[in-house]
Amino acid sequence: MRFKNEISIVLVGEAGQGIQTIETVLTRTLKAAGLHVFATKEFMSRIRGGSNSTTIRAASSPVRAYAEEIDLCVLLDGDAYSWIQERITPDTLVIGDPAVYDHLDELIPLPLADLAKQVGEKIYANAVACGFVIGLLGLKSALLEKTLEELFGGNQEVLDKNLRASRLGLEQGEATAKEKEWFCDLQTNPQIAGQLFLNGSEAVGLGALTGGCNFIASYPMSPSTGVLQFLAKYAERFGLVVEQAEDEISAINMGLGSWYAGGRAMVSTSGGGFALMGEGLSLAGGIESPMVIHLAQRPGPATGLPTRTEQGDLDLALYAGHGEFPRMILAPGTLEEAFECARLAFDLADASQSPVFILTDQYLLDSSYNVPELPLPAEPDEHHIVETSADYRRYALTESGLSPRGIPGYGQGLVCVDSDEHDEAGFITEDAEVRTAMVDKRLRKFKGLRSEQTVKHHLFGPTDYRRLLVGWGSTRLAIEEALARVGDPETAFLYSPQVYPLSEQVQEHLQGAQRLIVIESNATGQFARLIQRETGRQADACWLQYNGRPFSVEALEHRLRQEVTS
């Protein structure tokens, strides 16, 4: 037996058992070997016990989406098999401890507990498992050892034990491959070893830093916490104010205070946390403050499925906040786009004096893969702050709707902002004419956002399509791969990270479709409704999934084949 030009490895175990470490060790080692690597995890909302898994795809050509198929499955505890069972096929190689899985006929035995005990403690079963996978694939032990040295080099004793455990596993893996006559001929490319490897939270965090983010106040909430922690880690190095707020209400108000004083602030939260920020969002609209909101979606309503994924908060981002005011929503679908959207969000918010959302989800944030580079700009963004004159008026009426934004302590004027309806100088008014003029002014700002296409859209597949698939956010890469697998000459896929406002170019593409299919990870087709609201074009079908799991490439491929042949 020979592995194809790609291999899919799934490791399953309890929370607290170190699945995250295994994922890190294996992805690093596989990439160092010169393979394209994708990893995504799913986990339960608990600190210990339960079942967690990581899916790792390694291939000769780029892989960037979640696939259900498993070539190699490593069971790390007694409950793992039942958790993963439905993804196991007759072709899957199932590896586990024979002492635990004595009833599984197809089991390839790996005495994890015994080997770990030879080294010391139970926890070294992880290194045994990593060694086994690397040995089975016939990859060099030196690559694995180098990874372990990088990760555990700070503690010689721990490193030595990990090295010993991994060697024991590696020997078993090599012996098993030899005995069963398996070999691996995955084509490797040494250039990949030097590429970047990061996850969605890191991509958003790096984008925010590049966009000039220098203030973040947030309350921890899965799956948004990764971005907050990323920025906290680099607070000193990049001169960034980071505060864990007492609640989300405080967080967004601190952020608005920061923008008022000249900072470039963001908040990172999830649906339940953002629900509390509604009044702050409306305040941003009323005082015409820039604001960057990273809204990391997870299934709701209420606390929903805290550690799983969904695209259920588009309507929330679109309609949250009382009153009428402009906003913008960016929903990245790749790590490069997550970086780009987070970077652009600061300039867009600053330039439009409006809130800008970066709408992500658990799947995107917790997925990682190799990217050749991130698109760093040549120059930092310019800030859109003006030095005030003595007669400065914060809300001066202008044709564009944008009044020059001053900050206290820079210039001769006074910067007066008020959440009540206000006149040009920022003072409270109930004058009917001023009220109308201020509403018009605020809404005029939106024209600029709508007419420009700020973030590039993509059309995959034929340009003379009959059937058009539309997805948004993190479904992008699975749809792309499914489309490539099916290769139908009449089906294209339209995708824009800028989901609101929809640019005119995107609208033209939509109008040209004979059959429009919108694919979303929610139950009611929120993006399809948005498209209809903005363009009048109703979707002919919606492919929806809302079980808390990401769309798999296979599920979309299957659906598309049915569609094409019907």
Add this chain to the structure above:
Amino acid sequence: MTTNMFVREGCDIAWCPGCGNFGILKLLTAAMAALELDQQQTVLVSGIGQAAKIPQYMQVHFFNGLHGRALPVATGIKASNPNLTVIAESGDGDMYGEGGNHFIHCIRRNPDLTNIVHNNMVYGLTKGQASPTSQRGFETPLQPAGVILEPFNPLAVAIALEASFVARAFVGHKEQTLDILQQAIRHRGYALVDLLQPCVSFNKLNTYQWFDENTAYLDENHDPHDRIQAFASALEEDPLRLGVFYRKEKPLFEDQLLGHKKEKKPLFQRQVNLEEIRRLVQEFNG
């Protein structure tokens, strides 16, 4: 006397005739002028309510935000530009009710800001309901049988949380209040001034006369560094004590932030270091 630059002349003031807020407006602008605060470097932050309208009647930078949210906004401003003098000002409903959680956590942070609370023990703007500081038995259209809740004691809470400056003043005592306000603004760290003021329209119980008769200054030998003594004084109700109850030197929130360790400039003067970001990105090639 020279013109007070913090006074905004000729504006239409929305307060009722005789309102205690007029006195606070006068005393606050006088305190700011006496301290010779730099107008360009002074920001007033307020929430919602009649007290929160105070910056509208002043010549000052202001952020008049949402109900109860003045302290988070003020904290965000101070942390983003520590050179600014920041005063957060609002009523008892705003600061102790809607903003109660922020009040607690702002004290824990200890940013260098002054928190002036106009305490009239009633909700004026919504026409006379109980506030967190209303006394038991206080009858209102919403509490027809009288307030049954224990009144919130802001001073005791602040001292329990080891706030760095805790004072109570009464607007009817001009000289002493002016002095307390100046001390509070000068103080480095979070400074609370619970400022008693009558609501002449909706609180017929806690009038000028009532405050006069039911308040008394702390003893001359009161030691503001003695936390136990300060706490005991804060619990006194008959009479309510006035003066500076407690003082403590504490590290400032903004001074301890990692983001201000290497880089001292206000955030608006900072540049993105693309070279350093490029180096960081390269650390992800492992």
